[in-house]
Amino acid sequence: MPEQLQPPPNQTAAENADDDLDTLRVLSRSPHPYHRQSFELLEPSDCLIPSHEPFPSLGKDSTPPSDSGTEADDEHFLKGLPAPKVRLHKGLRGKNEPLSGTSTPWLSPAVLEEEGRKTALGINHGEKRVAAERVRRRKEVTRRIAEVLLLGFQGGIVVLNTDAQPYVRIYGKKVLAVIAMLLGLAALYPLRLALWAYRRGTPSKALPIRVPATFDPAPLLYPFITPVLISFLVAQNVKGVVLPNLVLGIAALPRALFPGSRYWESLSSSHWLFSCAPLFLDRLMATTPGSQQGEMSAEVLVLLYPLHQTLCLILHHLTTTSLLVAELQLLSVALLNLLLLATSPQAVILQAVLWGGGVGLMVLSGQVIQWGISLARVPKWRFKRSEIPSKGGFGFGQLKRILSSPNARRQRLSTGEFTNTFSDSAHSTDRGLTTKPTTLRADSFSENEVAPPPTPDAPSSAVKLSFAKPSASQSVPRRHTLPSTGKPGPRSKSSTPSGRRKRSASSSVRAFFSLTHKQATLRKWMYSSYVLTSIILIIFIGIRTYVQYYALDGNEPIGWALGYLFGGLSQFRFQVVQHDLEKWICLPFRLEPSDVQCSSGWIQHLRQFSFGEANTRLVLSGYWLTIIAFGLAIVFSLSPVCEVDTRRKVFHFMMVAMFLPTIYIDPTYIALALSLMLAIFLLVDLIRASQLPPLSGPIAKFLTPYVDGRDLRGPVVISHIFLLIGCAIPLWLSLAGLGREGEGYVRGWEVRERELAMVSGVVCVGLGDAAASLIGRRWGHRKWLWGGGKSIEGSVAFAGAVFLGLGVGGGWLRLGGWETVTTGGGGGGGGGGGGHESLMGVLDVGRLYREWGRERAPRMGVCSVLASLTEAVLTGGNDNVVVPVVLWVCVRGLGI
Numbered sequence: 001m002p003e004q005l006q007p008p009p010n011q012t013a014a015e016n017a018d019d020d021l022d023t024l025r026v027l028s029r030s031p032h033p034y035h036r037q038s039f040e041l042l043e044p045s046d047c048l049i050p051s052h053e054p055f056p057s058l059g060k061d062s063t064p065p066s067d068s069g070t071e072a073d074d075e076h077f078l079k080g081l082p083a084p085k086v087r088l089h090k091g092l093r094g095k096n097e098p099l100s101g102t103s104t105p106w107l108s109p110a111v112l113e114e115e116g117r118k119t120a121l122g123i124n125h126g127e128k129r130v131a132a133e134r135v136r137r138r139k140e141v142t143r144r145i146a147e148v149l150l151l152g153f154q155g156g157i158v159v160l161n162t163d164a165q166p167y168v169r170i171y172g173k174k175v176l177a178v179i180a181m182l183l184g185l186a187a188l189y190p191l192r193l194a195l196w197a198y199r200r201g202t203p204s205k206a207l208p209i210r211v212p213a214t215f216d217p218a219p220l221l222y223p224f225i226t227p228v229l230i231s232f233l234v235a236q237n238v239k240g241v242v243l244p245n246l247v248l249g250i251a252a253l254p255r256a257l258f259p260g261s262r263y264w265e266s267l268s269s270s271h272w273l274f275s276c277a278p279l280f281l282d283r284l285m286a287t288t289p290g291s292q293q294g295e296m297s298a299e300v301l302v303l304l305y306p307l308h309q310t311l312c313l314i315l316h317h318l319t320t321t322s323l324l325v326a327e328l329q330l331l332s333v334a335l336l337n338l339l340l341l342a343t344s345p346q347a348v349i350l351q352a353v354l355w356g357g358g359v360g361l362m363v364l365s366g367q368v369i370q371w372g373i374s375l376a377r378v379p380k381w382r383f384k385r386s387e388i389p390s391k392g393g394f395g396f397g398q399l400k401r402i403l404s405s406p407n408a409r410r411q412r413l414s415t416g417e418f419t420n421t422f423s424d425s426a427h428s429t430d431r432g433l434t435t436k437p438t439t440l441r442a443d444s445f446s447e448n449e450v451a452p453p454p455t456p457d458a459p460s461s462a463v464k465l466s467f468a469k470p471s472a473s474q475s476v477p478r479r480h481t482l483p484s485t486g487k488p489g490p491r492s493k494s495s496t497p498s499g500r501r502k503r504s505a506s507s508s509v510r511a512f513f514s515l516t517h518k519q520a521t522l523r524k525w526m527y528s529s530y531v532l533t534s535i536i537l538i539i540f541i542g543i544r545t546y547v548q549y550y551a552l553d554g555n556e557p558i559g560w561a562l563g564y565l566f567g568g569l570s571q572f573r574f575q576v577v578q579h580d581l582e583k584w585i586c587l588p589f590r591l592e593p594s595d596v597q598c599s600s601g602w603i604q605h606l607r608q609f610s611f612g613e614a615n616t617r618l619v620l621s622g623y624w625l626t627i628i629a630f631g632l633a634i635v636f637s638l639s640p641v642c643e644v645d646t647r648r649k650v651f652h653f654m655m656v657a658m659f660l661p662t663i664y665i666d667p668t669y670i671a672l673a674l675s676l677m678l679a680i681f682l683l684v685d686l687i688r689a690s691q692l693p694p695l696s697g698p699i700a701k702f703l704t705p706y707v708d709g710r711d712l713r714g715p716v717v718i719s720h721i722f723l724l725i726g727c728a729i730p731l732w733l734s735l736a737g738l739g740r741e742g743e744g745y746v747r748g749w750e751v752r753e754r755e756l757a758m759v760s761g762v763v764c765v766g767l768g769d770a771a772a773s774l775i776g777r778r779w780g781h782r783k784w785l786w787g788g789g790k791s792i793e794g795s796v797a798f799a800g801a802v803f804l805g806l807g808v809g810g811g812w813l814r815l816g817g818w819e820t821v822t823t824g825g826g827g828g829g830g831g832g833g834g835g836h837e838s839l840m841g842v843l844d845v846g847r848l849y850r851e852w853g854r855e856r857a858p859r860m861g862v863c864s865v866l867a868s869l870t871e872a873v874l875t876g877g878n879d880n881v882v883v884p885v886v887l888w889v890c891v892r893g894l895g896i
Contacts, residue, residue, distance in 0.1 A: 143786035157893035218876020223252035322714025376691035568614035603816020656766035763805030771801035797866035
């Protein structure tokens with residue numbers, strides 16, 4: 001027996017038995033680990049930041065909720081769930097259980113379990129446990145300090161950026177005032193917590209405050225800091241973006257930080273008042289002339305807080321536990337920015353797809369989808385049994401079919417088919433039928449059936465069946481088809497035969513118990529038809545009309561798309577002109593050699609003159625389809641021999657192969673393709689989660705081999721969605737900060753400049769994350785100081801892969817001769833003249849060494865290290881989304 005479980009020498013046998021029962025009870029598990037009673041919760045003074053948010057912190061031994069990195073993705077679900085609560089089982093029922101303290105919603109289940117184990121095992125004041133806890137707490141504090149320092153370093157990079165400095169001078173005082181206000185509220189919170197504890201009694205400690213080792217400051221940091229940093233970097237091209245993000249950053253902070261807030265309130269008046277502080281400061285502080293140009297009205301800024309909180313409630317209802325608190329807040333802030341600040345055609349299309357499609361589906365099909373989910377939760381045996389129609393006679397063929405095999409006979413006996421068929425055949429005759437003794441048992445009879453006792457010469461298992469002809473109006477119910485020794489007693493509706501209490505079904509599920517299986521199947525198909533019809537109507541009526549007038553200058557979207565992709569094909573142009581469809585299908589102008597004035601490098605020269613812009617898009621689409629087909633073939637071939645983590649990384653490398661070589665060629669087309677793919681992914685996952693036929697089953701079957709722990713924590717399979725978002729967000733942000741060109745039907749669909757930050761997401765997710773996971777899992781033996789699953793070897797591999805990817809992206813940007821943001825023209829030496837002159841300009845080795853070897857390579861190293869460290873310390877957000885944004889901020893802020 002372990003040392004801590006041995007009883008003292010003076011204990012009696014009864015006390016020893018009680019201690020053994022306590023130990024067993026602590027180690028017991030429950031099928032409902034999160035259902036806790038109010039008396040089982042600890043004092044709120046043991047936690048610094050209350051967990052009013054929908055997602056509490058994970059357990060002390062849980063793996064950080066990262067979808068990738070240096071450990072196996074498929075292990076997160078097993079490690080991440082907190083331990084279940086203490087619950088009595090069978091013989092342990094009725095014994096007094098040690099209480100934890102007063103009720104509070106602030107502690108996480110992991111901390112409760114930790115305290116419960118200490119109390120039950122009698123090691124509250126063990127020196128070894130206290131010392132180990134102290135060391136672990138210091139490690140966690142070191143981790144959080146490193147996380148704050150990394151964010152502070154990113155802020156310094158943004159402040160020193162030349163493009164952001166004019167807006168830093170305009171809004172800097174307001175930002176500093178808001179930061180000072182928030183720091184004051186954070187410093188005031190422990191005092192409020194201590195006063196709360198003293199008002200409810202005398203605490204055991206003079207200062208009843210304890211920061212748990214599982215404390216995660218992500219909800220305090222990322223929803224406020226990240227949008228503000230991004231807004232400064234894109235403020236040059238997006239007018240009035242800083243002030244709304246400052247308001248949204250305050251609105252996204254935890255509600256308990258603000259005095260007067262109550263966790264049961266949907267909207268807190270005090271939190272709303274504090275969110276308006278930037279607006280008050282903007283009116284009080286003297287600003288330079290023109291600072292109000294493009295700013296939102298005060299009425300819109302004031303209403304941002306209730307809009308954000310309402311959107312968070314809706315998103316939480318849709319995603320439940322699939323998203324962490326910081327992820328949910330960042331998603332809401334991003335959607336509101338897209339709603340209020342979208343100006344480019346690509347952003348407007350994304351706005352129409354996400355907002356128009358999402359709101360339309362909620363209004364038209366939300367209730368029907370909920371009905372379909374409830375109906376899918378009903379097991380088949382709970383449906384009402386349908387009556388089997390009587391058949392002609394009981395012939396030899398029918399008897400042979402019933403008795404053909406023991407399994408078939410057993411199955412028909414269990415469903416009552418044999419007894420009903422036999423009864424029907426007996427009732428079909430004009431006279432009563434008396435059978436000879438048979439070895440077939442019958443233990444249920446109708447009202448007109450008589451079962452005489454067996455004759456002495458008959459076997460004990462034989463029963464003489466006697467049937468009388470029933471009246472035409474009588475029915476013959478058959479319920480008990482299995483043999484029984486006696487008359488069954490009444491069944492309890494509230495407990496099982498063993499005495500255990502039955503779990504009651506929800507009212508939404510019980511409403512379908514009166515349906516037969518055939519009726520339920522028909523209703524599922526009706527729900528599916530309605531949902532699919534609603535989707536088609538939303539796309540072709542709502543979204544299509546909005547995109548036509550707000551993104552395409554009145555051009556019909558389908559005709560515009562046909563001309564955008566196939567307008568360079570001679571046969572297609574001939575058919576359009578022949579059938580007089582030029583008013584519907586927009587054809588691009590043909591460029592002559594004398595008309596081409598390409599000053600953006602030889603790749604752009606080939607795109608505009610040799611191939612044509614529309615044909616280049618077709619080539620890119622064909623290249624992507626080839627990569628997808630090749631990658632899926634590799635994944636299917638690796639399925640029998642490789643684990644799921646290795647197969648998942650094939651999709652990461654597919655993203656690199658698809659977008660790293662092509663993202664500079666036509667960035668606006670790639671941004672449009674990523675927006676449409678995101679909409680398709682969301683729609684496909686909605687169909688899968690709704691469990692409506694005929695598509696939900698095949699989709700779920702296809703995704704099952706590639707899901708990880710985070711996908712199993714909620715209704716949304718987020719791995720592929722976050723992978724796409726991580727690659728797309730840096731490109732969308734870069735395009736938001738660049739000016740637009742184009743004439744005619746492609747106005748706003750061309751950008752003159754390129755920047756290295758466009759490939760930040762592809763490099764980070766496709767190379768860095770995959771390298772960290774593959775190398776860290778196999779050779780990662782040295783863990784970071786704060787523990788967890790991340791290894792130093794994996795982080796070094798992440799930094800090296802990101803540095804290599806940025807180098808390849810920068811080299812391709814230099815070789816292609818595109819104009820860049822940092823040079824202001826020339827693309828690093830390739831901007832002047834035609835294609836041949838541009839190609840010769842990039843071969844200047846001396847200039848290449850000066851620009852990339854001595855200036856940009858150290859900056860790329862800094863960006864790689866910052867991204868790698870962020871991936872190592874991050875626990876409150878998905879690293880496939882947060883780390884690419886961090887890398888984009890660093891690359892664009894340093895002007896690489």
